[in-house]
Amino acid sequence: MNNYFSVHDIDALTSWVEEAIDLKKNPLSHKELGKDKTIGLLFFNPSLRTRLSTQKAALNLGMNVMVMNFGGEGWSLEYGDGTIMDQGNSEHIKEAAQVVSQYCDIVAIRAFAKLENREEDYEEIVLKSFMEYASVPIINMESATGHPLQALTDAITITEYKPIHKPKIVLSWAPHPKALPQAVANSFAEMVQKMDAEFVITHPMGFELASQITNEVPIEYDQGKAFENADFVYVKNWSSYKDYGSSSQDENWRITKDKMDLTNNAKFMHCLPVRRNVVVDDAVIDSENSVVIEQANNRTYAAQLVMKKILEKS
Amino acid sequence: MNNYFSVHDIDALTSWVEEAIDLKKNPLSHKELGKDKTIGLLFFNPSLRTRLSTQKAALNLGMNVMVMNFGGEGWSLEYGDGTIMDQGNSEHIKEAAQVVSQYCDIVAIRAFAKLENREEDYEEIVLKSFMEYASVPIINMESATGHPLQALTDAITITEYKPIHKPKIVLSWAPHPKALPQAVANSFAEMVQKMDAEFVITHPMGFELASQITNEVPIEYDQGKAFENADFVYVKNWSSYKDYGSSSQDENWRITKDKMDLTNNAKFMHCLPVRRNVVVDDAVIDSENSVVIEQANNRTYAAQLVMKKILEKS
Amino acid sequence: MNNYFSVHDIDALTSWVEEAIDLKKNPLSHKELGKDKTIGLLFFNPSLRTRLSTQKAALNLGMNVMVMNFGGEGWSLEYGDGTIMDQGNSEHIKEAAQVVSQYCDIVAIRAFAKLENREEDYEEIVLKSFMEYASVPIINMESATGHPLQALTDAITITEYKPIHKPKIVLSWAPHPKALPQAVANSFAEMVQKMDAEFVITHPMGFELASQITNEVPIEYDQGKAFENADFVYVKNWSSYKDYGSSSQDENWRITKDKMDLTNNAKFMHCLPVRRNVVVDDAVIDSENSVVIEQANNRTYAAQLVMKKILEKS
Known part of the structure; x- marks a missing residue:
């Protein structure tokens, strides 16, 4: 699997669920799998449950976890092609996604709907742009239109x-x-x-x-x-x-x-x-x-x- | 020991102090004890010394550490029984404490006095509610009326x-x-x-x-x-x-x-x-x-x- | 090497670069070196690349990483000698640097120029004060006048x-x-x-x-x-x-x-x-x-x- 963007990325739901229930019985059974691997958790919106459960899941697999919270000031990305970036956005997704990919083996992202423009939200520009430009798999930790975890x-x-x-x-x-x-x-x-x-x-x-x-x-x-x-x-x-x-x-x-x-x-x-x-x-x-x-x-x-x-x- | 809420949870001060001085001489002597255990540090107020020393202590014991800082926007909990939650608080302590417990083996909490209402502060509602509803031990990292660490x-x-x-x-x-x-x-x-x-x-x-x-x-x-x-x-x-x-x-x-x-x-x-x-x-x-x-x-x-x-x- | 404050701390650039290129070929080759060592990353200004790459570098060396972000409210330090601290600054660098040193084996710091007063910025008071009072090596993660990493x-x-x-x-x-x-x-x-x-x-x-x-x-x-x-x-x-x-x-x-x-x-x-x-x-x-x-x-x-x-x- 390359990305986990939506539930359509699940190829066999029944066996996935069974496998998850097995993990629940023995959470540390695959602790070697993630050894020396690093997941980056990028939050453009606040998170409690998703943050802690995802971090715990990574620890159970033996992974390193790097958490970035982009609050108000944080990191405002530009997504448009050819934009003259003389306004608020300080970095283009093209660089951002490639760069972050180099420090991580997996990148997980949370970016909520703004509920202002339906077309924009349903284009899923944040997650889709990360998937386009990143060189590592992307996990959706709740995007504008879906929460597949x-x-x-x-x-x-x-x-x-x-x-x-x-x-x-x-x-x-x-x-x-x-x-x-x-x-x-x-x-x-x-x-x-x-x-x-x-x-x-x-x-x-x-x-x-x-x-x-x-x-x-x-x-x-x-x-x-x-x-x-x-x-x-x-x-x-x-x-x-x-x-x-x-x-x-x-x-x-x-x-x-x-x-x-x-x-x-x-x-x-x-x-x-x-x-x-x-x-x-x-x-x-x-x-x-x-x-x-x-x-x-x-x-x-x-x-x-x-x-x-x-x-x-x- | 179930919780470390106040100094009254110390059953034998002299031996505790001696044991701490032993740990200081050899901080990594019990590094296997915390292996595959996770402590969650929840800060409702800012922290430097407490955050770093507590995190370091957990690392010395071989534990994983998950840190949550709840700034202004963060996470405002409801503590009242039967409240109609149509105001600012988005989650009830009953769920919050039980949920966080499932991701951690120990939860440490900082929640300062507001200094507005003496009775409220001295009721220690944040720490006491977490102790009531959590299924794992709670450590006080400075509450409204005490700082037992x-x-x-x-x-x-x-x-x-x-x-x-x-x-x-x-x-x-x-x-x-x-x-x-x-x-x-x-x-x-x-x-x-x-x-x-x-x-x-x-x-x-x-x-x-x-x-x-x-x-x-x-x-x-x-x-x-x-x-x-x-x-x-x-x-x-x-x-x-x-x-x-x-x-x-x-x-x-x-x-x-x-x-x-x-x-x-x-x-x-x-x-x-x-x-x-x-x-x-x-x-x-x-x-x-x-x-x-x-x-x-x-x-x-x-x-x-x-x-x-x-x-x-x- | 005690501190990495500026490029002048590089004693032999050619061999450093060669060694870095070797690390890049085999990033985990020195994973035992940092075992049970802890680096503290202190950010007085926002960071993405520096945060993630420095954290990743530490993980590659097997170190523990503790990250502190001092946003608006955070932690405002006093640097002056003899100041009567009755204004906004709540802690003096003398205590701050010594205390943090005790929880870390290395401390890395980011503190940007304010661009208000040239003499002040070029005095590099934040980094230089930390180097003066800390008991562990300091790494510059971008100071007022330099970005040697x-x-x-x-x-x-x-x-x-x-x-x-x-x-x-x-x-x-x-x-x-x-x-x-x-x-x-x-x-x-x-x-x-x-x-x-x-x-x-x-x-x-x-x-x-x-x-x-x-x-x-x-x-x-x-x-x-x-x-x-x-x-x-x-x-x-x-x-x-x-x-x-x-x-x-x-x-x-x-x-x-x-x-x-x-x-x-x-x-x-x-x-x-x-x-x-x-x-x-x-x-x-x-x-x-x-x-x-x-x-x-x-x-x-x-x-x-x-x-x-x-x-x-x-």
Whole structure:
């Protein structure tokens, strides 16, 4: 594998998930694989879970880790071809990607959507430019439109908790005080389409995800109806794709105990961080059916598997 | 040992200090103990000495270190039960502590007093919440009301320099341009009460530390009188506990050569950083009796001992 | 070697360059040398290339790396003797340098020119104070007036690409939207004077570097004439030394294809980051003669050589 940009870079989901679960049982089993290899983690946006779990994953493989946080002042890159760089951007991606590649064996990058211009965000210029110019593999630690390490984590978690029958998985929108990117929802939706599952997406009118991502997945505007017989309820806020970046705090969509009672004793999933009693009631996230902590734990093994795949190929 | 929250977590001070002095003689003697273990250092406030000495201590034990600095934007946690999280805080401590625990074998935390509300600060909500929800041991790298790694450092330093006779130790307030927390003074006062020493605290009227910390320790409002026959003068500014957070720059309390001449050739101690010629005159801190640099050196071995104790028990 | 403060700390340039090129061929050949040694990287200014390459160099030598970034709030040091520290600076260099020395085997420091007061910048108070008070070797990661790791990098790169004949090397000023320090140009000029080369500096009137640095090096105000027969064109913007800190964006000095055609098929060099189409045209930096990426690669081996020299001596 060259890059891990999206869930489409997973060539065999079932075996990847099995391999990740094996790593979880014995995290240090491949500690020689990353010896004397270095991963650079570049954060253009803040990170806690992704930072710590990815760093831990690299340590489990015996790798060195170099972390760069590009805060406000940091490092503003130019992506345009032929630009006269007399404004704020001090370095062109062409140099930046080549240079960083020389100090690292793998480069992982986080660069969120700006939610200002849909076309720009969906062009994924940061990640795609790094992939174009870097000489080493690139890992997506959440880009403008996708969060494939989270989605792989979610596939691991669903596999760990799945029932004997073909599961019903619901992706439900929930309210949030801030406008959030579609990245997590997009990658989750793409991932579930690769699984042997019944899949329904539920959200208010106007919050449809991009059709090139949801494809034929049924959309149900009645949240209660969507929840019926669900085995997994995956909850996330996202802002509108159609009216790009607009948000809603419609509290009718908050996940309550009553709504969870409509399901088939479903597991409650969320990528965290989560706003309690806005996105989900305490009674739900604190219940036995909540698997959000184990989900976060699996972040390590998703990242570790992706790095292992890259190291084995290089 | 589960957590190192306060000096009360030290079960046998004398043997701890001896063991730390042994580590100082041979810092790499337990390098296998921390192999494949990871400590996460979480800073909600800036740090230099604590950060470097704690990181170095972990490296001496062969541990991996993951550092997170939560600056202005960083990571604002919610601590209240049942809160509707529609304001600035994006994550609840319940998730935060459990999640971070999964990536680390030990978590060390720095979270200063805000000096706005005494009850809130003295509730120690940050450290106590992490201890409640985390599944791994927590180390206090200076909390709202205590700095027990510094206090253990100070016990080591006093032991290294102590005279044959039972020493007289003075904790003296000194002026400072900013209002500072009581944390260092509190933990020092608690620590000395565990030592075989005569102990006096001296400060201007109104700067009494919390009585639940000083207990029966004599308070002397005449600094010169307090200094008489002292073997150690430990200097620190702190803001008022009574008139919470109010400060004073009374330069009559600055530590001068003349005042040190009243002592029994006392060692001058300070946790650093120190404002020269405000807190203490150059003539004192640059004298042979100043042990502030060795004190800072001992930070490493205090931290290393605490981690060693935790690793041995886990 | 005690410190690496300037290129004058290189006692034998030719053998240093050869040794660095050997390290580049086998970067892990001295991985035992730095075992259980720790380097502290202190950044008073932002860094990307220097941070990553220096960290990588240390890892190649088997060292531990502790990185401190002192942003806006961070750590403001007092350098004056006898100052009454009742203003913004919270710690004196005397304590700071001694304390940090105790946690590290080597300390590397970045502290840029402020470009406000020439005398202050050229006194190099930050680096010189650290060298005075630290008890371990200090490495300059770009100070107010010099960038000797970059200059050693450049000597390596020139050696790799040099023709059979004695090369002609041109240091050319180029326009930039911001006022930049003279550090890179200064160290490059000092370095080339140690090499067996014809050396010319070209810049607009008023942008002369300090005469104590350029010595007898010819200055040519006609850029085209300077470029004739050049084998290497090293490009950099710097602000005025005479009218200290003043800058110019004179686009007549931009490096174009036409200008490069005047040379002897010269290699184009720049330390990066570079403003494309302001400093240099795309046609030049994207040409086969551009060696800027390899230059950046050599940063690792320059830093690694300096650390190796220090470790071997200590």
